[in-house]
Amino acid sequence: METWRAISTIRAVRAFADRPLDEAHVERIIRAGRRAPSSKNRQRWEFVVCRERAHLVELSKVGDFAGHVAAAAAAVAVITPDADNRSAREWTMLDAGQAAQNMLLTAWDLEIGGVHAAVYDEPLARRLLGYPAGYRCDLILSVGYPADPTVLTAPLGTDGRRPLDELVHWERW
Amino acid sequence: METWRAISTIRAVRAFADRPLDEAHVERIIRAGRRAPSSKNRQRWEFVVCRERAHLVELSKVGDFAGHVAAAAAAVAVITPDADNRSAREWTMLDAGQAAQNMLLTAWDLEIGGVHAAVYDEPLARRLLGYPAGYRCDLILSVGYPADPTVLTAPLGTDGRRPLDELVHWERW
Secondary structure: OOOOHHHHOOOOOEEEEOOOOHHHHHHHHHHHHHOOOOOOOOOOOEEEEOOHHHHHHOOOOOOOOOOHHHHHHHEEEEEEEOOOOOHHHHHHOOOOOHHHHHHHHHHHHOEEEEEEEEEHHHHHHHHHHOOOOEEEEEEEEEOOOOOOOOOOOOOOOOOOOOOOHHEEEEOOO | OHHHHHHHOOOOOOOOOOOOHHHHHHHOOOHHHHHOOOHOOOOOOOOEOOOOOHHHHHHHOOOOOOOHHHHHEEEEEEEEEEOOHHHHHHHHHHHHHHHHHHHHHHHHHHOOOEEEEOOOOOHHHHHHHHHOOEEEEEEEEEOOOOOOHHHHOOOOOOOOOHHHHHHHHHHHH
């Protein structure tokens, strides 16, 4: 699909078809995360790809709004180095956002939907995913073929975004 | 251009042609930022678009590696609410990363190159951009038609990324 079409039509998908993802699609999604730009090209990210149903069901308990993970075809947990330094953490998260957007756009291009889950219970995420001390998991992406494929082509209607005029300033605020 | 082509071929462009951007292209880039997903759809971002040469030259002094801003056709300063709460700031930065990636991919799709500049001298950025207390600017994107248009189609070669095997874990770390 054309880039602008992907960027302008992508929406959050929280209900998934009971169908595994093609292996090649999973790999492409991960490659998109890997290809994202990062601060000083540090690539401070690791991805844990989960597809076992029982594991996904457990993972869906890491956050108050993570229920969609239980029925996803796959979850991509984004693991980043932790740091006391506030600026380092903020830039790591900015980079994680770039990787996440690359992955969800690549999924959408393959007619795969997805959505974010914020991790609230980090110790549970750590136990389920097994990442070592010094790392943390803030974000899990659910991905899967949409339960309702018409979302892929449905018009956006009001897209739930602030008006452009409100958030753009020309030359100076 | 196809989404996967944009995602897999985009690279940082730091040298720009001395040619203004089409107005419609500028608007599309901003719209792409606006369309990005955000935590609880909070859209905690404002964009200041700068195109006056003298202003861009001043802006290029906000960071040690921001020199490219001076010769950009435009700079998009990403302004976000500040917060004492560390988690709120981290998620705001993750969202800013999603908006930045949407903007740079949309630019690339229009054969416009771009690159990030981290703001080191935040008081200077504040003075030049005029945003109010309670907000901050961490990131400025330079955009412009590449000085060397062959970068748009050049093969990536080694792409400077960690091997996939090193950063992907299957089911558990």
